Amino acid sequence: MDQPDHKDAKSPVSKPVAPKRYERRLSQGTLAIIMAGGRGERLKHLTANRCKPATQFGGKFRIIDFVLSNCVNSGIRRVSVLTQYKSHSLIRHLQRGWNFLRGEFGEFIEIIPAQQQLSENWYQGTADALYQNLSIMKLHRPKLILVLAGDHIYKMDYGPMLAFHRESKADITVGVVEVPRQDATGFGVMTIDDEHRVVKFSEKPANPDCIPGREDLSLGSMGIYVFDANLLFSLLEEDAADPESSHDFGKNIIPQAIGKLNVMAYAFRDVVTRAQQYWRDVGTVDAFYDANMELVSVDPELNIYDSQWPIWTYQRQQPPAKFVFNEDGRRGMAIDSVVSGGCIISGAEVVGSLLFTNVRINERSYIEKSLLFPDVTIGADCIVKNAIIDTGGVVPPGTKIGVDPAEDARRFYVTEKGRLLVTRDMLAKLS
Numbered sequence: 001m002d003q004p005d006h007k008d009a010k011s012p013v014s015k016p017v018a019p020k021r022y023e024r025r026l027s028q029g030t031l032a033i034i035m036a037g038g039r040g041e042r043l044k045h046l047t048a049n050r051c052k053p054a055t056q057f058g059g060k061f062r063i064i065d066f067v068l069s070n071c072v073n074s075g076i077r078r079v080s081v082l083t084q085y086k087s088h089s090l091i092r093h094l095q096r097g098w099n100f101l102r103g104e105f106g107e108f109i110e111i112i113p114a115q116q117q118l119s120e121n122w123y124q125g126t127a128d129a130l131y132q133n134l135s136i137m138k139l140h141r142p143k144l145i146l147v148l149a150g151d152h153i154y155k156m157d158y159g160p161m162l163a164f165h166r167e168s169k170a171d172i173t174v175g176v177v178e179v180p181r182q183d184a185t186g187f188g189v190m191t192i193d194d195e196h197r198v199v200k201f202s203e204k205p206a207n208p209d210c211i212p213g214r215e216d217l218s219l220g221s222m223g224i225y226v227f228d229a230n231l232l233f234s235l236l237e238e239d240a241a242d243p244e245s246s247h248d249f250g251k252n253i254i255p256q257a258i259g260k261l262n263v264m265a266y267a268f269r270d271v272v273t274r275a276q277q278y279w280r281d282v283g284t285v286d287a288f289y290d291a292n293m294e295l296v297s298v299d300p301e302l303n304i305y306d307s308q309w310p311i312w313t314y315q316r317q318q319p320p321a322k323f324v325f326n327e328d329g330r331r332g333m334a335i336d337s338v339v340s341g342g343c344i345i346s347g348a349e350v351v352g353s354l355l356f357t358n359v360r361i362n363e364r365s366y367i368e369k370s371l372l373f374p375d376v377t378i379g380a381d382c383i384v385k386n387a388i389i390d391t392g393g394v395v396p397p398g399t400k401i402g403v404d405p406a407e408d409a410r411r412f413y414v415t416e417k418g419r420l421l422v423t424r425d426m427l428a429k430l431s
Helices: 020-028 041-047 064-073 088-097 126-131 134-139 159-167 181-186 229-240 249-257 285-294 405-411 424-430
Strands: 030-035 078-083 108-113 144-149 152-154 172-180 188-192 198-203 217-228 263-267 279-281 322-324 333-335 344-346 349-351 366-368 383-385 387-389 420-422
Touching: 020 030, 020 159, 030 064, 030 126, 041 285, 041 420, 064 078, 064 088, 064 144, 064 152, 078 088, 088 108, 126 134, 126 229, 126 249, 134 229, 144 159, 144 229, 152 217, 159 172, 159 217, 159 263, 172 181, 172 249, 181 217, 198 249, 198 263, 217 229, 217 249, 217 263, 229 249, 279 285, 285 387, 383 387, 405 424
Parallel strands: 030 078, 030 144, 078 108, 172 263, 322 344, 333 349, 349 366, 366 383, 387 420
Antiparallel strands: 144 217, 152 279, 172 217, 188 198, 188 217
8 A cells, every 4th residue: 555755754763873783783683583374365366376475576576575685685694484375386486586595604594384383273373373483483592583574565674673672672662654544444553652662552443543643644563573582482472371362463462562561663764864665565456456566657666676675586597578570550569667587579569567577468469557477478469458467377369358347347356446357267268
């Protein structure tokens, strides 16, 4: 969802100041735990065969690449990824693209599937997921534990947040973003005092508290938590022993800590300009579509071309993109679009769209404001507008998508905003 940019507004959290060397030392003593086991049901057919963190994004990446890149770029090179549902494509991606860290230097990205280590149940909540792997976490002897969600799109240096945690003498630090109040019902919403201490935490409230003096905004949780390691171990053991608990950070761990422990809020803002940074929860098909389409704009807020903060990923070895034919009505061209390696636009026109790896578009076809996932083939004489075509989809010649609303609704999934989600199975029925 869109996040407001308040460059001149007063930050709800004071600016952290710490030498980079201090931040690096904190990062080196931190174990990052990435929660990557969710079903991602609101993404509908996109997560029919993959979990949300494994979903493609931005032409060549997966969603989880952003949080992993944040860790590596922040100097955090001890990372555990907790998986559960439909994890095969995620595990394969991590094995192929994230095996470059050096174990002999104490660096790792380890994959921890749900193993029913302590009970016959799968993970019952975010806190239970960590509790079931308590022995693994203790083996690494971390000083701090950084708990992260694996399904958001953002670039963040975690060093200043770790420094803020230490300097404010916090027991728990929660990362927060400003969200429109009408959208805050889908977040954990925090109320803070003048010292930036969390005094109230409400999980997905019907009537969210606003930021004082800014009634249109609320403080939403990013799903990022910093804990002193020994404290977290104790909290997880206490929560596991409570039969009434949902074993969830947002519902149990954080609310119950308020008033007993020093729980602080860290605003996700630029440490220099204090402007709110880019952060997207791509939890619905419309939000996912919008976040991808933002990258097509001339100057997108998310800069994936930043050499100072690269987004690492696994990528297949592909030849350069190719545009062929230059005849009236049969000209290979792409305008205001992102085109990935291996794509061939053969006598077709692409406008305002994002093409992932190895897409083929045949002659006289027209693509507009659409996302074409890897290995999609568009036949000749097709029209595709305002659509997401999932991986490996083959659009038969002469097919029109996004032209006739009634026909689209009969054949494909239509979002609240009228975007179309098209899968291989849906296209196979057309053939």
